[in-house]
Amino acid sequence: MPKGQPSVVPQDGLTTRQRRNRPLLMVHTGTGKGKSTAAFGMALRAWNQGWPVGVFQFVKSAKWKVGEERALKVLGASGEGGSVAWHKMGEGWSWVQRDLEDSEEAAREGWEQVKRDLAAETHRFYVLDEFAYPMHWGWVDVGEVVDVLRARPGTQHVVVTGRNAPQPLLEAADLVTEMGKVKHPMDAGQKGQRGIEW
Amino acid sequence: MPKGQPSVVPQDGLTTRQRRNRPLLMVHTGTGKGKSTAAFGMALRAWNQGWPVGVFQFVKSAKWKVGEERALKVLGASGEGGSVAWHKMGEGWSWVQRDLEDSEEAAREGWEQVKRDLAAETHRFYVLDEFAYPMHWGWVDVGEVVDVLRARPGTQHVVVTGRNAPQPLLEAADLVTEMGKVKHPMDAGQKGQRGIEW
Numbered sequence: 570m571p572k573g574q575p576s577v578v579p580q581d582g583l584t585t586r587q588r589r590n591r592p593l594l595m596v597h598t599g600t601g602k603g604k605s606t607a608a609f610g611m612a613l614r615a616w617n618q619g620w621p622v623g624v625f626q627f628v629k630s631a632k633w634k635v636g637e638e639r640a641l642k643v644l645g646a647s648g649e650g651g652s653v654a655w656h657k658m659g660e661g662w663s664w665v666q667r668d669l670e671d672s673e674e675a676a677r678e679g680w681e682q683v684k685r686d687l688a689a690e691t692h693r694f695y696v697l698d699e700f701a702y703p704m705h706w707g708w709v710d711v712g713e714v715v716d717v718l719r720a721r722p723g724t725q726h727v728v729v730t731g732r733n734a735p736q737p738l739l740e741a742a743d744l745v746t747e748m749g750k751v752k753h754p755m756d757a758g759q760k761g762q763r764g765i766e767w
Numbered sequence: 768m769p770k771g772q773p774s775v776v777p778q779d780g781l782t783t784r785q786r787r788n789r790p791l792l793m794v795h796t797g798t799g800k801g802k803s804t805a806a807f808g809m810a811l812r813a814w815n816q817g818w819p820v821g822v823f824q825f826v827k828s829a830k831w832k833v834g835e836e837r838a839l840k841v842l843g844a845s846g847e848g849g850s851v852a853w854h855k856m857g858e859g860w861s862w863v864q865r866d867l868e869d870s871e872e873a874a875r876e877g878w879e880q881v882k883r884d885l886a887a888e889t890h891r892f893y894v895l896d897e898f899a900y901p902m903h904w905g906w907v908d909v910g911e912v913v914d915v916l917r918a919r920p921g922t923q924h925v926v927v928t929g930r931n932a933p934q935p936l937l938e939a940a941d942l943v944t945e946m947g948k949v950k951h952p953m954d955a956g957q958k959g960q961r962g963i964e965w
Contacts, residue, residue, distance in 0.1 A: 589957060604801075610808035611963070620962060635812075636812030636813070636814065637811045639847075650837070743957070746948065748805075751937070752943040758779075761787075766812075
């Protein structure tokens with residue numbers, strides 16, 4: 570819980586207000602739990618501000634994050650806050666009509682849509698969930714990602730999650746949190762359970 | 768994203784199913800961001816399962832977590848998932864009629880209510896937000912907390928957040944995640960902003 574006192578005041582020609590409202594690029598990485606969960610928790614704040622929220626899930630699992638998805642969709646439909654658009658690679662991106670051959674192609678299609686949405690300023694808060702993986706695997710060029718994110722127009726906050734976030738992304742990010750595993754129930758032989766893991 | 772394969776199978780006399788459904792004690796600690804945010808993100812999963820969720824905020828700040836609070840309350844009232852009870856120390860616990868002299872007394876009152884709710888199995892998922900602090904400061908006895916949590920009846924999941932979580936709590940926990948700060952906007956002179964920090 571930061572107390573609001575920056576440790577340095579940079580010579581960047583910005584007023585405190587301009588600096589305060591600068592759009593953020595955030596990365597949640599590391600081997601521990603909570604990377605995606607914290608990103609979806611942040612989306613609650615964005616929703617509360619009335620901001621349009623865009624979620625892109627760069628994974629192919631059906632089981633994970635159903636709770637977050639349903640909650641965010643109920644919130645988006647409630648009319649009490651911002652809208653919520655939820656895009657899932659695992660079910661085939663909604664804007665792609667043809668069958669995608671493989672995960673690599675699907676990941677690239679997801680990134681193309683993120684680029685279009687950033688250019689159009691479609692959302693104000695983006696969750697690029699597990700997007701660190703396609704960069705790590707070389708499916709999406711991290712140099713291009715950094716260039717596009719650095720040049721994004723307006724006030725669009727972006728949070729990227731996933732293990733092995735590449736170094737150029739970490740360097741470009743305003744905020745990086747590393748979730749470290751200290752202890753996990755699976756170490757004691759316990760499998761994941763409903764309501765906790767998904 | 769664990770793949771569901773535990774690394775060991777313990778000799779605890781439990782079936783896989785019994786072990787899978789064992790209630791969890793979880794701790795989010797460390798100096799980085801995301802400790803509370805990930806806990807509230809987990810609460811979305813609990814809500815989606817229809818579980819009664821109880822939040823106890825052991826802090827005295829009005830500004831923080833308004834987004835999460837409003838979102839969880841809208842979800843709780845939607846009738847689409849579990850109920851949500853949100854208790855705030857900062858506004859005076861709702862069940863305490865008299866003025867509380869100080870934070871230490873208020874923290875102890877909060878813990879007393881947690882004990883009553885655990886004994887009555889009032890909720891199925893508890894967020895004890897920033898509860899690590901009153902333990903760290905010696906306001907609430909960590910030995911008693913560990914005893915009560917270890918002996919809690921039924922299936923009640925508990926997540927405790929806050930820096931400096933005491934060692935006996937970490938030892939008793941099933942899951943511990945340490946959120947480590949790698950980079951934060953305040954290091955670059957940027958103050959916290961609406962929609963991101965609260």
